[in-house]
Amino acid sequence: MLPGPLSAAETEQARGLYLKNCQSCHGPDGGGNVASSTAVVPAPTSFRRVRPTLKYAEQVLAGGLPGTAMTPWKDKLSETDRRLLARYVRTLYAEDRSWP
Numbered sequence: 249m250l251p252g253p254l255s256a257a258e259t260e261q262a263r264g265l266y267l268k269n270c271q272s273c274h275g276p277d278g279g280g281n282v283a284s285s286t287a288v289v290p291a292p293t294s295f296r297r298v299r300p301t302l303k304y305a306e307q308v309l310a311g312g313l314p315g316t317a318m319t320p321w322k323d324k325l326s327e328t329d330r331r332l333l334a335r336y337v338r339t340l341y342a343e344d345r346s347w348p
C-alpha cells in the first residue's frame with residue numbers, strides 16, 4: 249500500500265536530508281538547473297516537472313542511474329531515509345505551474 253502524505257515532522261526531516269544531500273544537483277526546491285549541475289549530462293531531474301513513481305524513486309536512490317551523475321545512496325543513507333526522500337521528491341511536483 250502506498251504511504252499517505254508526509255506528516256509535518258517527516259517533511260521537516262526529509263527536507264533536512266534533501267538539502268544536505270540532493271539540492272546541489274536537484275536544486276533547493278527540486279527544480280534542477282542549479283549552477284553546479286549545468287555541466288552534468290543528463291541534467292539532474294527537475295522534480296517540479298517530473299514526478300517519479302515511489303517504486304522507481306526508491307530503486308534509483310538505492311542503485312543510482314548508471315551513466316549519469318546520480319550515484320547509489322545505498323551505503324550512504326539508510327533505507328528509511330531513502331524511502332522518506334523518495335516520498336519527499338514526489339511532493340515537489342508542480343504540475344499547475346508553467347516553466348520557462
Ligand code: HEC
Pocket residue numbers: 266269270271272273274288289290291292293298300304305306308309313316317318319321333334337
Ligand atoms: C551529483 C548530482 C546529483 C546528486 C547529488 C543527486 N542526484 Fe539524483 N539525479 C542526478 C541525475 C544526473 C539524474 C538523472 C537524470 C536523468 O536521467 O535524466 C538523477 C536522477 C534522480 C532520480 C530519478 C528521476 C529520473 O528522472 O529518472 C531520483 C528519484 C533522484 N535523482 C533523487 C535524488 C535524491 C533524493 C538525491 C539526494 C539523496 C539525489 N538524487 C542526489 C543527479 C544527482
